[in-house]
Amino acid sequence: xAVVSQHPSRVICKSxxxxxxxxxxxxxxxxxxxxxxxxxxxxxxxxxxxxxGSKATYEQGVEKDKxxxxxxxxxxxxxTVTSAHPEDSSFYICSARxxxxxxxxxxxxxxxxxxxx
Amino acid sequence: DQQxxxxxxSLSVQEGRISILNCDYTNSMFDxxxxxxxYPAEGPTFxxxxxxxxxxxxxxxxxxxxxxxxxxxxxxxxxxxxxDSAVYFCAATAKEGYQKVTFGTGTKLQVIP
Numbered sequence: 001x002a003v004v005s006q007h008p009s010r011v012i013c014k015s016x017x018x019x020x021x022x023x024x025x026x027x028x029x030x031x032x033x034x035x036x037x038x039x040x041x042x043x044x045x046x047x048x049x050x051x052x053g054s055k056a057t058y059e060q061g062v063e064k065d066k067x068x069x070x071x072x073x074x075x076x077x078x079x080t081v082t083s084a085h086p087e088d089s090s091f092y093i094c095s096a097r098x099x100x101x102x103x104x105x106x107x108x109x110x111x112x113x114x115x116x117x
Numbered sequence: 118d119q120q121x122x123x124x125x126x127s128l129s130v131q132e133g134r135i136s137i138l139n140c141d142y143t144n145s146m147f148d149x150x151x152x153x154x155x156y157p158a159e160g161p162t163f164x165x166x167x168x169x170x171x172x173x174x175x176x177x178x179x180x181x182x183x184x185x186x187x188x189x190x191x192x193x194x195x196x197x198x199x200x201d202s203a204v205y206f207c208a209a210t211a212k213e214g215y216q217k218v219t220f221g222t223g224t225k226l227q228v229i230p
Contacts, residue, residue: 006160032216041126043119044161044206044220093160103149103168106218108160 002098003027006109013084013116021079021112023094029074030096034106035067038091047092050077084116120144121209123221131229136194138224140207143188147209147219152181152192155204155223164205165192197228 003026013019023033033050048069049057056069066088068080081088093111097104122141130136140150148169153161167174167181167190174181180193194201207221 004160009158034216034218043121043222046217046219049216091158095160103166103212105151105163105166107163108153110160111158113158 002107004094004096004107004109006094006112008112009110010113011115013114015085015116016083018080018082019084019114021081021092021094021114023077023079023096023109025075025096025098028096028098030077030098031074031100033071033077033094033096035069035077035079036093036095036108038093038111044093048079050079052077081114084114086116089114089116118143119222120147121207121219121221123205123207123224125224126222127225127227129227129229130197132199133196136192136197136201136226136228138192138194138205138207138226140190140192140221141188142190142209144209144211144219145188146211146213148212149210150181150183150190151208151210151218152179153206153208153220154201155206161206194226197226199228199230202226202228 005024007022031052035047036044047062050069050071052071058064071077095106095108151166152164155161165179183190204223204225206223210218
């Protein structure tokens with residue numbers, strides 16, 4: 001149980017274009033999903049919290065107009081990197097809990113490797 | 118401000134021996150701690166967790182120890198197997214604001230056959 005699916009696993013795009021990444025909870029409903037980013041040899045950094053039916057909450061320093069998040073249903077959240085630039089190249093990972101509450105682990109998708117040329 | 122620290126970026130252990138991965142934290146509000154395992158180009162996989170009311174939690178070959186006074190936790194893997202070779206992340210969260218999980222920088226474990 002508690003499977004999170006992320007698509008695509010890898011994407012290469014040209015500078016200035018937009019890229020959409022999908023995150024689905026396959027066997028549970030998630031009112032909240034979390035988007036992380038990982039740069040090489042660094043920790044996972046929380047970018048934003050995606051809330052079903054309402055606006056996402058962004059961490060300090062993350063541009064909400066650049067990283068558009070939509071959480072239209074209880075099983076799907078999308079992250080759109082708008083007008084991508086080479087510095088946006090990174091590994092993006094989504095996650096969700098299958099149980100509410102403080103003492104339940106996050107389950108992660110397999111991540112999306114974004115390369116902007 | 119790195120609130121969760123893994124000071125050893127890498128560790129090599131012989132197959133069959135014990136692997137000990139360490140993690141320190143600075144935020145005294147943290148009360149739930151997790152360990153994740155991550156292979157390259159994949160998302161992290163949850164391994165084991167511990168809440169602050171305990172000092173030890175065991176699951177098969179994996180045991181996590183928590184020393185609250187020292188703000189230190191460790192993951193013991195015994196016996197280590199080549200398939201355990203991966204990057205291990207320590208993570209922490211607080212009951213207040215539990216939605217946010219803070220990760221350490223990871224320790225790359227290599228188990229040598």
